Amino acid sequence: MRITKEDVGRISVLAKLELTEDDQSLFAEELSGILRIIDALDEVDTGSANEMVSPAGLTNVLREDVALSSIDPEEALKNAPEREGAFFKVPRILEAD
Amino acid sequence: MKLNELRAHELLPMIERQEVTVEEAVTETLDRIAAIDGIIKAYITVTGERALQRAKEADARLRKGEPPRPLEGLSVAIKDNICTKGVRTTGASRYLEDFIPPYDATVVERLEDAGAIVVGKTNMDEFAMGSSTENSAMFPTKNPWNLKRVPGGSSGGSAACVIAEEAVFSLGSDTGGSIRQPASFCGIVGLKPSYGLVSRYGLIGYASSMDQIGPMARDVKDCALILQAIAGYDQRDSQSYPNELPDYTGCLIPDIRNITVGVPKEFLDEGLSKTVKDAFMKALEKLEELGAKVVEVSLPHVRHALAAYYVISSAEASSNLARLDGVRYGYRAAGCEDSASMMAVSRGEGLGPEVKRRIVLGTYVLSEENHKKYFNEALKVRSLISQDFQEVFEMCDCLMGPTSPTVAFEAGEKTRNPLEMYLSDVYTVPPNLAGIPGISVPCGFDEEGMPIGLQIMAGQYDEATLLRVAYAFEQATDFHKGRPDTQKGAHESAGGGRSV
Numbered sequence: 001m002r003i004t005k006e007d008v009g010r011i012s013v014l015a016k017l018e019l020t021e022d023d024q025s026l027f028a029e030e031l032s033g034i035l036r037i038i039d040a041l042d043e044v045d046t047g048s049a050n051e052m053v054s055p056a057g058l059t060n061v062l063r064e065d066v067a068l069s070s071i072d073p074e075e076a077l078k079n080a081p082e083r084e085g086a087f088f089k090v091p092r093i094l095e096a097d
Numbered sequence: 098m099k100l101n102e103l104r105a106h107e108l109l110p111m112i113e114r115q116e117v118t119v120e121e122a123v124t125e126t127l128d129r130i131a132a133i134d135g136i137i138k139a140y141i142t143v144t145g146e147r148a149l150q151r152a153k154e155a156d157a158r159l160r161k162g163e164p165p166r167p168l169e170g171l172s173v174a175i176k177d178n179i180c181t182k183g184v185r186t187t188g189a190s191r192y193l194e195d196f197i198p199p200y201d202a203t204v205v206e207r208l209e210d211a212g213a214i215v216v217g218k219t220n221m222d223e224f225a226m227g228s229s230t231e232n233s234a235m236f237p238t239k240n241p242w243n244l245k246r247v248p249g250g251s252s253g254g255s256a257a258c259v260i261a262e263e264a265v266f267s268l269g270s271d272t273g274g275s276i277r278q279p280a281s282f283c284g285i286v287g288l289k290p291s292y293g294l295v296s297r298y299g300l301i302g303y304a305s306s307m308d309q310i311g312p313m314a315r316d317v318k319d320c321a322l323i324l325q326a327i328a329g330y331d332q333r334d335s336q337s338y339p340n341e342l343p344d345y346t347g348c349l350i351p352d353i354r355n356i357t358v359g360v361p362k363e364f365l366d367e368g369l370s371k372t373v374k375d376a377f378m379k380a381l382e383k384l385e386e387l388g389a390k391v392v393e394v395s396l397p398h399v400r401h402a403l404a405a406y407y408v409i410s411s412a413e414a415s416s417n418l419a420r421l422d423g424v425r426y427g428y429r430a431a432g433c434e435d436s437a438s439m440m441a442v443s444r445g446e447g448l449g450p451e452v453k454r455r456i457v458l459g460t461y462v463l464s465e466e467n468h469k470k471y472f473n474e475a476l477k478v479r480s481l482i483s484q485d486f487q488e489v490f491e492m493c494d495c496l497m498g499p500t501s502p503t504v505a506f507e508a509g510e511k512t513r514n515p516l517e518m519y520l521s522d523v524y525t526v527p528p529n530l531a532g533i534p535g536i537s538v539p540c541g542f543d544e545e546g547m548p549i550g551l552q553i554m555a556g557q558y559d560e561a562t563l564l565r566v567a568y569a570f571e572q573a574t575d576f577h578k579g580r581p582d583t584q585k586g587a588h589e590s591a592g593g594g595r596s597v
Contacts, residue, residue, distance in 0.1 A: 008457060015415060015460040016422075016437070017453060018445030027457055033516055034458065038404045041474050044481070051476035052483055054306045055292040055532020055557070056336040063332055075199040079426035088424050090436045 001039060003031045100125040101262045105171050105319040108265060112170040115159060119170035123152040123214055126172040130216065130263045133583055138238045139248075139258035141177050142185050143217040148172070151214050166212030168326055173208055174264035176255045177218040178225055179310065180299040181205055184215070188301045189233040190223045192421055192428045192447035202299020203334070204268060204310050204327045211326040216264055219254030223449045224418065225275055225303045227251050228521045231512050232451045239508075240282060241581040242547055246505040249279030249521075255313050256283040261583055266314040266323055270300055272307045273406055274501075274525025277537040280313055281500035281550025284539045284579055286567070287313045288320045289525075291558045292532030293338040295324075296331030302417045304410035305336075307529040316577050317538065317568040321345040324560065338558065348561040349568040354388035356566060357493045361396045364498030364524055376541030376549040377499045380570065384497075387573055389566075394493060396485040399527050401478050403519060406526040408462050408475035415459025418452070454515065483531040490556040495566050498524050500537040500550035524552060533557050538567050539576035548579065 005028045012019045019027070073086055082089040100108060100122045111117050127145050134140055155170055175181060178188045180198035182205075187193045205215065222232035230238045230253025238253045240246040241261040248257040252269030256279035259267050269276040271289035280287025288311045295310045302308060312323035325345045331337045360381065365374065381391050422440045423429040428447035433439035448456075462471035489496065501521050511518040528535040533554055540551035551570070555563035571577050 003461070007461070011457050011460045011464065013441075014464065015456050016419075016441045016444060017448075017456055018438075018441040019453065019457075020445075023450070023453065027454055030454060030515055031458055031461070034407065034519075037516065038408055038462075038471065041401060041404050041408070041471070041478055044398065044401055044474075044478050046474060046477035046481065049477040050480045051473055052480035053476060054336060055483065055530075056338070058293075058336060058339075061335045071199050076425075078199060079196055081423060081427070081429035090424055091433055091439050093436045 001032075001035045003028050003035060099129075101129045101172070101265070103265070104315050105168070105265050105322055108171065109169065113165045119155040119159070119214070120149065120152040122170050123148050123172055123216065126216055126264060133261055134263060136239065136244065137241055137257050137261050137263070137583070138236050139219055139254040139261065139263055140174070140217040141187060141189065141220050141235055141254070144184055144215055147184070148214050148216045155212060155214070166210070168208065168322070169212035171213045171265045172216045173213045174217050174219045174255055174258045174267040175205060175215055176221055176252050176267070176269050178221060178270060178301040179205060179268060180301070181215060181218065184218065186218065186301075187235070188224045189221045189235055190448065190452070191234045193426070194428070196426055198299070200299065203296035203331045205299065207327050213326075219252070219258055219267060221254055222251035223452050224301060225251040225270055225272060226414070226451045226455055228274070228278060228518050229506070229508075229511065230254065231508065232449060234449050237508060240505045241583050242284065242505070243545070245507055246547065247282065247508050249282030249501075249505060251275040252287075252313065253279050256280055256285055256287065259283070259285050259313055259315060260581060266312060266319055268310055269313050270308060270310050271529065272304050272410060273529050274522040276311050276313060277525045277535055277550070277552060278501050278522060280537040281548065282505035284548030284576070285313055285315055286317055286320050286536065286538050286577065287311065288324060288536045289528065289534060290324065290328065290560060291338070291534045293336045294328050294534070294558065294560070296334040296337055298331055298333035304413035305417060306413060307410065317564060317571050318346065318349060320536070321349055321564050343561045345560060345564055348565050350565055351569040351572045353384065353566055353569045356389045356495065358384055358389050358391045358566070359394035359489050359493030359496045360391060361394055361399065361489070361496060361498060363396055363399045368502050368520065368523065369499060370503045372543040373499045373501070373503060373549050377551060380540040380551050381497070383573055384570060387569055392493065394489045394496070396482070396489065396527070398478060398481040398485050402482055402527040402530055403523055405475040405478040405482065406530060407458070407519065408471050409479065409530075411455045411459035412463050412472050413459070415456045415463065418456060421447070451515070479530045482527060486527070486531045486533055494555070494562050496554040498552050500524060500552040504543050504547035504549055528554050531557075534560050534563050536563055536567050538571055539579065540570075540574070541576060542579065548576070
């Protein structure tokens with residue numbers, strides 16, 4: 001499979017990752033090379049094989065529902081790029097009507 | 098001999114008997130860092146003052162007659178993707194350049210409870226994506242055996258600081274070889290435990306179905322000691338192994354006469370350099386001499402491991418790194434008018450090229466039109482690889498192969514070709530897919546004095562057999578006693594030399 005520069009542009013929007021025009025061209029070329037290797041997975045007869053998502057083989061990991069102390073809000077806000085009171089502050093989310 | 102040159106199991110009894118103080122031991126390690134790390138560049142952050150403070154506290158406790166703890170006074174370096182409360186943790190990314198975690202990773206808590214003293218945070222490929230530490234956004238780390246070569250990666254700083262005697266031991270993380278490959282390139286022992294054996298709480302996640310934290314040290318016994326301290330159930334890692342663990346140092350018996358070693362023929366294919374192959378064949382001879390039975394086996398699906406690995410790890414990375422949104426911590430681009438563009442621009446400006454490449458690849462293989470063809474198919478191939486391992490472990494106690502196809506390569510040699518870089522993990526990736534443990538132990542040097550690593554693999558949660566075989570091989574050889582001539586390296590800025 002070949003990835004075009006336009007594909008990379010479209011994916012970068014999905015990934016919320018701004019890429020320069022140069023990066024888009026470079027990644028299209030590099031990822032096409034990587035996909036040529038990955039396409040070899042097609043040759044494998046996977047028939048009825050399971051999809052292995054984790055090697056731990058654990059299911060339904062539960063714990064007691066006990067309240068524990070966690071990070072103090074002031075501590076949690078310390079690394080915030082911007083804050084206001086007890087909140088993380090971000091630029092506008094909704095369009096102004 | 099200086100205290101920083103001692104292994105953990107040599108230094109511990111001296112501290113226990115109070116022949117040396119913890120402060121003396123830590124001071125000699127910090128002096129070594131001050132003398133040499135300007136050249137090696139293994140550390141991103143050195144925590145000298147904090148370490149000396151902790152050392153004094155430890156000495157005070159010992160003087161009062163409190164019993165020494167299992168790792169009392171040992172200087173440890175922590176890979177910079179493992180959170181340390183109050184100490185900057187960057188993941189070697191500009192994105193987290195100023196991030197100071199409000200909590201400790203479980204492994205850090207456990208090491209400090211066992212008496213170890215954190216002397217610093219080590220360099221790595223950004224967010225553990227790479228095989229040479231050249232993807233660090235901070236600076237590259239040098240291989241102490243030859244300053245023109247890479248130390249391997251992604252735990253390159255953690256490997257370099259141990260062989261350069263800038264720490265007694267270190268922690269690394271391994272998703273596809275990031276502990277074992279740098280251990281091999283730097284001539285130390287690096288252990289990737291079974292999936293779930295060591296808690297990842299506080300590790301900056303890369304590919305969570307494969308990530309493991311493990312010890313890097315100057316011999317097998319040290320690795321066993323450290324594993325004992327960090328392994329075991331942790332409620333804060335949902336994939337944590339819930340069962341009782343054996344005594345890992347207790348299983349270090351240098352007798353392997355009833356052991357069957359399998360050699361997967363796929364690990365000796367084209368691409369393997371002659372010097373590494375020769376050293377590996379000699380290692381097999383040594384094992385036979387020690388009484389082990391060596392048999393050839395086959396893992397038919399393992400040749401697809403690298404492809405499956407890059408699909409799964411990139412998919413998981415693209416999902417994991419979605420947390421880097423510029424909201425709660427980390428880099429935020431200035432002057433963006435709305436939140437969506439703030440996130441995209443912050444990620445575009447704050448992340449390095451390899452991380453972006455994998456986010457794009459991961460998003461691509463997970464997209465609506467591709468996920469069946471790539472992601473789901475890779476998960477199926479993964480289960481076939483895992484079955485291959487299970488089948489051979491019915492016939493063998495452990496498997497062996499080279500850790501990496503070559504010795505440490507030159508800096509800059511593979512940075513322009515990501516695919517070539519990926520190939521240096523071809524032998525280390527399969528254990529991560531299957532969740533089994535793997536260890537790299539020194540098994541030789543090439544004609545230029547660069548170390549070569551032997552990889553041993555065992556069944557899931559069978560670290561006892563893994564360590565026993567590794568220990569028996571190590572005790573019958575001298576390769577782990579090699580030390581780089583860093584003085585010579587420092588003067589010539591090239592050419593490794595060794596003194597055994």
